[in-house]
Amino acid sequence: MNKLDEICATKREEVRVRKGLNTLSDLERLAAQASAPRGFRDALEAKAADGFGLVAEIKKASPSKGLIREDFRPHQHAMDYAAGGAACLSVLTDAPYFQGHEDYLLEARASCALPVLRKDFMVDPWQVAESRALGADAILIIVAALDDALMTEIEAAALDHGMDVLVEVHDETEMERAATRLTSRLIGVNNRDLKTFTTDLATTERLAALAPEGSLLVGESGINTHADCLRLEQSGVRCFLVGESLMRQADVEAATRTLLNG
Numbered sequence: 300m301n302k303l304d305e306i307c308a309t310k311r312e313e314v315r316v317r318k319g320l321n322t323l324s325d326l327e328r329l330a331a332q333a334s335a336p337r338g339f340r341d342a343l344e345a346k347a348a349d350g351f352g353l354v355a356e357i358k359k360a361s362p363s364k365g366l367i368r369e370d371f372r373p374h375q376h377a378m379d380y381a382a383g384g385a386a387c388l389s390v391l392t393d394a395p396y397f398q399g400h401e402d403y404l405l406e407a408r409a410s411c412a413l414p415v416l417r418k419d420f421m422v423d424p425w426q427v428a429e430s431r432a433l434g435a436d437a438i439l440i441i442v443a444a445l446d447d448a449l450m451t452e453i454e455a456a457a458l459d460h461g462m463d464v465l466v467e468v469h470d471e472t473e474m475e476r477a478a479t480r481l482t483s484r485l486i487g488v489n490n491r492d493l494k495t496f497t498t499d500l501a502t503t504e505r506l507a508a509l510a511p512e513g514s515l516l517v518g519e520s521g522i523n524t525h526a527d528c529l530r531l532e533q534s535g536v537r538c539f540l541v542g543e544s545l546m547r548q549a550d551v552e553a554a555t556r557t558l559l560n561g
């Protein structure tokens with residue numbers, strides 16, 4: 300079993316238990332009371348029109364690297380990312396593999412005006428209502444993790460809630476499935492191979508040209524420097540999702556500014 304399959308199997312079990320604690324109708328009621336979604340795609344597009352659009356990730360740990368940041372403070376990181384010029388935030392909420400938590404999303408979103416992606420492994424439409432109830436403005440669909448029917452259902456639930464969907468692909472087949480089965484045109488190309496954990500920016504370079512018409516592309520993972528952003532810009536990619544390289548810096552605000560502006 301590869302790591303993604305393992306994470307998704309764990310997530311399905313977690314969701315089964317959580318569903319017993321919160322019914323869909325409870326969550327729908329909370330989602331209806333949540334503050335209106337902040338436009339995630341719009342915010343990225345606006346920044347990318349005049350520079351680079353950054354989705355800055357609040358990431359404590361990962362399966363590939365273990366603990367990334369000891370003094371983990373979502374409230375402070377959110378403010379630093381916003382002050383440094385990020386367009387949006389991504390907050391990992393998965394606990395078993397990323398040491399994430401739903402509270403980190405609540406904390407980060409309350410600390411700034413940026414739209415927030417709930418970065419988790421969506422395996423059930425129930426999680427979409429849960430995400431909106433938490434205040435998330437966007438969710439992630441990992442094409443490799445879902446069959447066509449389920450990813451379509453999860454996308455429809457997110458769109459019904461007024462949320463944006465970041466559709467993540469890693470190869471040509473997944474790009475084709477995203478183009479033909481989904482309507483969201485916010486496409487993230489993950490440079491990380493989830494079987495080996497190696498990252499290669501050439502993945503974004505290779506797949507960028509295959510994105511469906513009207514897509515806003517986001518290069519994800521393994522982006523460390525302004526030079527990396529300039530490299531991907533050559534392939535028409537002006538938006539980036541960056542976690543580890545920013546989270547490892549003492550001065551997150553300055554590092555964000557340097558990543559974006561050189």
Ligand SMILES: O=C(O)c1ccccc1NCC(=O)[C@H](O)[C@H](O)COP(=O)(O)O
Binds near residue numbers: 489519521
């Ligand atoms: O980060 C990992 O090790 C990882 C392992 C297995 C599945 C997903 C994983 N990461 C999720 C992400 O998408 C990244 O956190 C995100 O793209 C940022 O990547 P990076 O800038 O390299 O931290």
